Ligand SMILES: Nc1ncnc2c1ncn2[C@@H]1O[C@H](COP(=O)(O)OP(=O)(O)OP(=O)(O)O)[C@@H](O)[C@H]1O
């Protein structure tokens with residue numbers, strides 16, 4: 001005997017809507033669970049992508065050339081730069097020197113990373129120098145101007161126009177003028193970096209024609225793996241890392257955030273499932289007699305099962321649909337209105353991907369249906385005689 | 392034609408280790424178009440008999456024939472289908488679906504049976520039981536007698552061959568009871584409906600064609 005879905009739906013619908021308050025509460029729990037999945041995951045995706053973009057934009061090129069193992073510097077960069085300039089896939093490049101030092105302001109001092117670069121080349125390669133929050137960038141031939149990263153400046157109570165003393169690793173000590181304050185959003189960078197022109201670093205460190213790293217910007221970021229061996233061969237270097245490799249730490253970080261978001265989503269889903277399950281279950285307990293009558297007038301066990309599973313499905317369809325919409329609107333709001341995360345000092349904006357819709361829909365709907373299965377089985381097993389005579 | 396026949400029908404329940412013999416060998420025969428009352432003291436097995444005939448429960452032993460066909464061992468889906476198409480039930484109380492209106496209660500068995508013009512038919516039946524003006528009321532808005540009349544209308548929805556009623560007037564005052572029995576009488580006379588009704592009232596029993604007396608799980612002759 002096949003189940004007449006139309007009659008089952010007719011009864012489920014009447015049964016569900018007879019108590020609007022309960023209907024709203026249950027639907028709300030599904031709406032929240034569904035929207036929660038979209039919003040939490042959208043925010044975390046957004047945060048991760050922002051972090052990758054931020055890192056790639058300010059501290060790594062698409063390809064980073066490093067010194068050979070056991071070497072501190074890449075030598076003969078003049079020739080290497082000439083070769084890079086001839087490669088049409090290479091859009092720009094920027095050699096940098098990094099060294100350690102101690103920056104002081106009066107009695108305050110903090111050990112710092114000195115980052116020396118050619119401002120013109122850097123501008124073509126990364127957006128680092130666009131991250132100035134106050135003041136101006138250094139010029140290639142500035143002799144006593146530096147940029148100080150935001151947290152370092154805060155710690156040393158420095159601002160644009162102040163003087164600061166920098167001790168180099170070779171013992172040289174020199175007073176510089178703070179020309180600008182820079183903030184990238186990368187905590188490490190922001191808390192310890194001093195930026196100066198390449199030539200000034202060469203002078204103080206008594207080196208020339210060397211770099212600690214060369215950042216390379218490609219015309220197509222996604223081709224980094226393909227150009228890597230080509231550039232290795234052309235420039236005769238052995239140590240190149242792509243931006244994907246450089247931001248690997250982000251993906252580790254991303255994975256732990258993703259597990260957290262799965263847990264949060266899961267908890268929401270379980271809460272929704274429990275409320276759907278309990279409400280349908282209690283309803284069935286209250287309706288035993290009516291279920292008995294329904295069977296007496298000629299419905300099969302399968303029909304009763306369908307009626308109550310359909311109730312879960314109706315809750316699911318309505319809750320998931322509204323939940324998807326609410327989640328979508330919330331994500332669009334956060335996309336348009338990023339907020340500042342106090343811990344990482346980065347702007348977080350959500351990112352919406354259609355995939356989030358599918359995940360939220362499938363999981364929420366699936367869990368709601370599952371929550372209805374046990375009560376529906378219970379209902380289908382009601383014994384007519386016992387139910388009608390209340391024994 | 393013999394529409395209901397039982398042969399040596401027995402039903403016992405286990406209460407702990409004690410066997411309660413609710414029916415102890417019942418042989419009956421009810422003709423098509425008969426209006427029969429079943430009477431007897433409390434606990435003598437009247438409801439048990441009705442439930443077995445209505446295929447709501449299965450006997451411990453013995454056979455049940457409906458329209459000459461042995462239905463004793465039908466599976467539960469076939470029983471359900473048979474009940475839907477050929478039987479109507481009226482119990483003592485709370486027969487209706489609370490969340491459906493009067494009209495929807497009557498429509499529902501017809502929807503299940505995939506009948507086409509179920510709305511007109513439901514109105515017709517409710518007019519027949521005198522509730523044509525209460526179509527959109529909920530059961531809770533009706534009196535006990537009115538609710539029983541809706542139940543009767545619903546039980547007739549799929550033109551059942553057999554109408555089984557277990558103390559349909561048990562909860563009603565005399566006036567409402569008489570109304571219900573007169574409705575049964577009318578259905579029986581005008582439509583030839585076979586009706587088997589359990590009752591405690593000799594007055595109501597006296598309005599039927601025949602009374603079957605039960606005592607201690609058997610029929611009294
Ligand atoms: N589910 C059950 N479990 C155990 N015993 C039962 C059950 N149903 C009925 N009985 C017993 O079977 C016997 C017959 O019960 P039944 O309900 O058929 O009587 P009845 O004639 O309809 O009585 P009443 O006039 O009070 O309705 C009684 O002794 C009753 O206690």
Ligand SMILES: [Mg+2]
Pocket residue numbers: 437438439557
């Ligand atoms: Mg009884």
